[in-house]
Amino acid sequence: MNKLLLSAVAALALASGPVLAQPTDILNASYDIARELFEAENAAYAATGATVTINQSHAGSSAQARAVLEGLQADVVTFNQVTDVQKLVEGGYVSEDWTSDFPNNAAPFYSFPSFLVRSGNPKAIKDWGDLAAEGVQVIFPNPKTSGNGRYTYLAARAWATEAYAGDEAKIEEFLTKLFANVPVFETGGRAATTAFTERQLGDVLVTFEAETLAVVKQLGADKYEAVVPSVSFLSEFPVAVVDKVVDARGSRDLAKAYLDFLFTPEGQEVAAANFHRPQDATVAAAHAATFPEIRLVTVEDAFGGWDKVAADHFADGGLLDKVFVNQ
Amino acid sequence: MAQHRSKHLLPGFGLSMGISLFYLTLIILLPLAAMLLKVAGMGFPEFWRIVSSNRALAAYRVTFSSAFIATIINGVVGLLLAWVLTRYRFPGRRILDALVDLPFALPTAVAGLVLVTLFADTGWYGQFLEPNGIKVNYTQLGIIAAMTFTSIPFVVRAVQPVLEEVDVDFESVATTLGASRWQVFTRIIWPTILPAFIGGCVLSFARSLGEFGAVVFIAGNLPGLTEIVSLLIFIRLEEYNYEGAAALAFVLLVVAFLTLIATNLLAAWQVRYVERQT
Amino acid sequence: MSLSAQRSIGANVLIGLSFVFVALALVVPLALIFSFALREGLGAYFDAILKPDTLHAIFLTVITAVIVVPINMVVGAALAWLVTRFKFRGQQLLVAIIELPAAVSPIVAGIVYLFLYGNQGLLGPLLQSIGLQIMFTPLAIVLVSLFVTAPYVARELVPLMRQQGTDDEEAALSLGANGWQMFLRVTLPNIRWGLVYGAVLTNARVMGEFGAVSVVSGSIRGQTNTLPLQINLLFNDFNIAGSFAAASTLALIAVITLVLKSMLESWERR
Numbered sequence: 057m058n059k060l061l062l063s064a065v066a067a068l069a070l071a072s073g074p075v076l077a078q079p080t081d082i083l084n085a086s087y088d089i090a091r092e093l094f095e096a097e098n099a100a101y102a103a104t105g106a107t108v109t110i111n112q113s114h115a116g117s118s119a120q121a122r123a124v125l126e127g128l129q130a131d132v133v134t135f136n137q138v139t140d141v142q143k144l145v146e147g148g149y150v151s152e153d154w155t156s157d158f159p160n161n162a163a164p165f166y167s168f169p170s171f172l173v174r175s176g177n178p179k180a181i182k183d184w185g186d187l188a189a190e191g192v193q194v195i196f197p198n199p200k201t202s203g204n205g206r207y208t209y210l211a212a213r214a215w216a217t218e219a220y221a222g223d224e225a226k227i228e229e230f231l232t233k234l235f236a237n238v239p240v241f242e243t244g245g246r247a248a249t250t251a252f253t254e255r256q257l258g259d260v261l262v263t264f265e266a267e268t269l270a271v272v273k274q275l276g277a278d279k280y281e282a283v284v285p286s287v288s289f290l291s292e293f294p295v296a297v298v299d300k301v302v303d304a305r306g307s308r309d310l311a312k313a314y315l316d317f318l319f320t321p322e323g324q325e326v327a328a329a330n331f332h333r334p335q336d337a338t339v340a341a342a343h344a345a346t347f348p349e350i351r352l353v354t355v356e357d358a359f360g361g362w363d364k365v366a367a368d369h370f371a372d373g374g375l376l377d378k379v380f381v382n383q
Numbered sequence: 384m385a386q387h388r389s390k391h392l393l394p395g396f397g398l399s400m401g402i403s404l405f406y407l408t409l410i411i412l413l414p415l416a417a418m419l420l421k422v423a424g425m426g427f428p429e430f431w432r433i434v435s436s437n438r439a440l441a442a443y444r445v446t447f448s449s450a451f452i453a454t455i456i457n458g459v460v461g462l463l464l465a466w467v468l469t470r471y472r473f474p475g476r477r478i479l480d481a482l483v484d485l486p487f488a489l490p491t492a493v494a495g496l497v498l499v500t501l502f503a504d505t506g507w508y509g510q511f512l513e514p515n516g517i518k519v520n521y522t523q524l525g526i527i528a529a530m531t532f533t534s535i536p537f538v539v540r541a542v543q544p545v546l547e548e549v550d551v552d553f554e555s556v557a558t559t560l561g562a563s564r565w566q567v568f569t570r571i572i573w574p575t576i577l578p579a580f581i582g583g584c585v586l587s588f589a590r591s592l593g594e595f596g597a598v599v600f601i602a603g604n605l606p607g608l609t610e611i612v613s614l615l616i617f618i619r620l621e622e623y624n625y626e627g628a629a630a631l632a633f634v635l636l637v638v639a640f641l642t643l644i645a646t647n648l649l650a651a652w653q654v655r656y657v658e659r660q661t
Numbered sequence: 662m663s664l665s666a667q668r669s670i671g672a673n674v675l676i677g678l679s680f681v682f683v684a685l686a687l688v689v690p691l692a693l694i695f696s697f698a699l700r701e702g703l704g705a706y707f708d709a710i711l712k713p714d715t716l717h718a719i720f721l722t723v724i725t726a727v728i729v730v731p732i733n734m735v736v737g738a739a740l741a742w743l744v745t746r747f748k749f750r751g752q753q754l755l756v757a758i759i760e761l762p763a764a765v766s767p768i769v770a771g772i773v774y775l776f777l778y779g780n781q782g783l784l785g786p787l788l789q790s791i792g793l794q795i796m797f798t799p800l801a802i803v804l805v806s807l808f809v810t811a812p813y814v815a816r817e818l819v820p821l822m823r824q825q826g827t828d829d830e831e832a833a834l835s836l837g838a839n840g841w842q843m844f845l846r847v848t849l850p851n852i853r854w855g856l857v858y859g860a861v862l863t864n865a866r867v868m869g870e871f872g873a874v875s876v877v878s879g880s881i882r883g884q885t886n887t888l889p890l891q892i893n894l895l896f897n898d899f900n901i902a903g904s905f906a907a908a909s910t911l912a913l914i915a916v917i918t919l920v921l922k923s924m925l926e927s928w929e930r931r
Contacts, residue, residue, distance in 0.1 A: 111884055113882065115621075119621040123879055127796040129797065393747075415761075417782060418772065464682070464683075479679060485691065493915075632766075635765060643760050
């Protein structure tokens with residue numbers, strides 16, 4: 057019994073204590089719907105001969121940022137929104153110039169908020185305007201905890217800005233109606249998906265195109281249809297090395313090499329196969345059939361950059377709080 | 384403390400006090416203090432704004448009303464089971480007795496997973512209920528079902544030992560003296576088991592208020608309709624709204640503490656009660 | 662008392678009702694777990710259980726229980742000894758504090774630990790400066806498990822020891838036994854079934870804890886996922902069969918717990 061206890065304590069110490077020797081594993085803290093994507097990316101990375109073990113943790117992107125700030129020992133973060141990495145910069149966990157560490161502002165792939173409806177599209181949902189109609193139930197995750205949910209807010213606002221020619225009163229009226237149509241705000245993107253698929257809540261799920269295509273593939277085209285709106289919001293998924301953690305663990309090279317892989321043609325191919333739109337033009341061309349044309353507005357064009365979005369929209373008492381009546 | 388110790392022959396006061404205080408401080412009091420500091424740091428107006436917000440009020444209403452109904456169900460069923468288990472000998476009694484504790488042994492997350500599957504529209508129960516317009520999953524009924532399941536044993540286990548102590552001879556004497564069965568029950572048995580029954584109900588209610596694992600699976604988690612307090616705390620935490628989480632957690636903590644005081648008072652009452660009876 | 666000889670119709674109705682309730686509320690749910698876990702055959706079942714992440718979750722859950730149960734047995738015995746053998750100021754308060762973890766929502770349990778050991782918590786920055794990480798490690802899971810099961814052993818022992826009184830122990834002392842001899846030879850044999858009973862309940866709760874653990878675990882696959890978290894994770898991965906397979910291991914432990922408990926009770930009576 058004593059021996060057993062001792063080995064148990066030893067195992068615990070091993071698992072929790074600081075690792076002094078050269079680490080052989082790194083932790084990737086990631087967003088909720090990227091479960092299958094990174095399982096595939098990690099397998100492909102191992103196939104290139106890399107011996108490092110990649111551990112995975114998935115939850116809402118912002119919840120993950122909070123966890124890292126509270127001490128989650130993530131070597132790399134693969135979030136779905138720049139503002140979440142920015143929180144780590146403010147906390148001193150990630151260097152100021154993280155966007156220049158990797159190509160394309162450190163975003164290996166992108167997606168955008170899109171729609172998933174039940175087979176036959178019974179409520180005839182085609183575009184953002186239909187989501188605010190009376191009697192339509194919309195599911196998307198909580199914008200306070202999920203980058204996915206915040207992108208939905210931004211995309212809806214971008215559409216409304218065009219549709220109502222910038223009339224702020226009308227934009228807010230539309231957004232208020234849209235938010236009032238949401239019966240439940242799950243904390244992560246995947247939880248929102250299961251609410252829509254397993255719990256059969258809502259008429260339309262708004263989530264990343266990547267998730268809508270994956271659901272159609274996994275649960276059947278006879279049950280669900282992906283609908284692409286007329287316009288959406290470019291959602292680039294940023295990656296960063298968590299300096300504070302890799303410096304303490306001595307895992308910087310491992311972390312950097314892993315993130316580099318995501319930008320290689322192999323890494324891009326895996327992303328595309330998992331319905332994340334690749335940045336690599338050749339890989340994108342090869343998968344053109346999967347990804348329909350869509351007009352995407354950028355954060356710079358529509359809102360003047362992420363800093364301005366964070367200050368005007370997502371800060372406490374900001375524009376998001378004005379329409380997020382359900383809190 | 385020295386004068387207390389000298390009153391006792393038995394050793395180990397220092398050691399057991401040392402272990403207890405060390406453990407209580409490290410494992411229970413220190414973490415609680417961290418939360419109380421958080422609450423104390425926010426100021427009363429802010430605290431009040433959070434705990435009296437519409438969404439919080441709705442969450443209290445859902446949580447308390449569901450726990451109340453679950454407790455009533457478990458009160459009735461618990462009394463029935465305790466009675467049957469102590470008063471009758473029949474085949475399968477031992478198994479019945481053992482099964483009552485299942486909700487204590489089965490993890491709440493598993494309970495939630497099972498209930499949500501049972502009551503799904505194609506589930507073993509749901510297929511009969513849904514056509515009749517009874518929807519359990521993702522409604523308040525689901526919350527009540529989860530709370531009822533997880534607190535089945537409390538009333539049974541509180542009443543059972545007391546019921547075993549009630550003198551059967553006393554009852555038969557009463558019966559021979561012409562008392563009806565109902566009179567025997569209301570005049571003799573019910574007063575004796577009442578404190579234990581209430582105690583069991585209080586524990587059952589407290590457990591239901593705090594239940595999380597089973598409820599989140601089956602509740603729709605819709606703010607204002609099927610969102611329980613524990614879940615609201617969890618959401619506030621994920622939102623990085625620590626003040627909100629701490630304030631609501633403090634409310635639950637106070638309710639838990641009041642429940643404990645109530646149970647202890649009941650226990651004391653029960654002791655006096657039994658002494659008076661004998 | 663010839664209760665079983667001539668049962669009235671009313672009694673039979675009550676017994677029948679009890680069986681119906683227990684069958685619908687307890688037996689059917691239990692059966693459903695195994696039925697769903699085995700629906701795709703034994704091969705698929707073992708594939709699901711033997712997946713590295715699930716295996717690790719089982720390992721972590723067992724390790725946690727192996728650490729928490731003995732600690733809470735020792736502390737529970739000490740607490741029960743203190744409360745039943747001595748009278749001191751603050752006794753009631755002590756009892757109330759030890760009971761608190763069982764009365765409060767497990768989410769609250771998780772939160773108080775986050776506020777203490779998180780990097781923005783009370784002690785987090787201090788611990789961080791000496792390189793000790795508690796949040797999101799197995800150590801945090803052990804700590805919250807200690808918290809939520811703190812009262813279980815004492816709760817079983819206190820009524821038992823109060824009822825037994827101190828006569829045996831005082832006799833042992835007057836015959837010249839020292840404190841430890843008295844405890845090992847007299848007290849321990851008297852309370853052993855209660856102690857084991859408390860341990861069995863502690864074990865069941867530790868293995869099944871979900872709310873508190875989900876706050877402090879960080880949900881790292883194959884590292885800080887306990888079995889209940891793994892069940893939730895598999896469910897959200899659309900892997901319903903895998904989720905039930907994992908659940909069935911916990912249900913099996915629950916059944917073993919019930920059998921053990923029932924055996925202990927009959928030994929106790931003898």
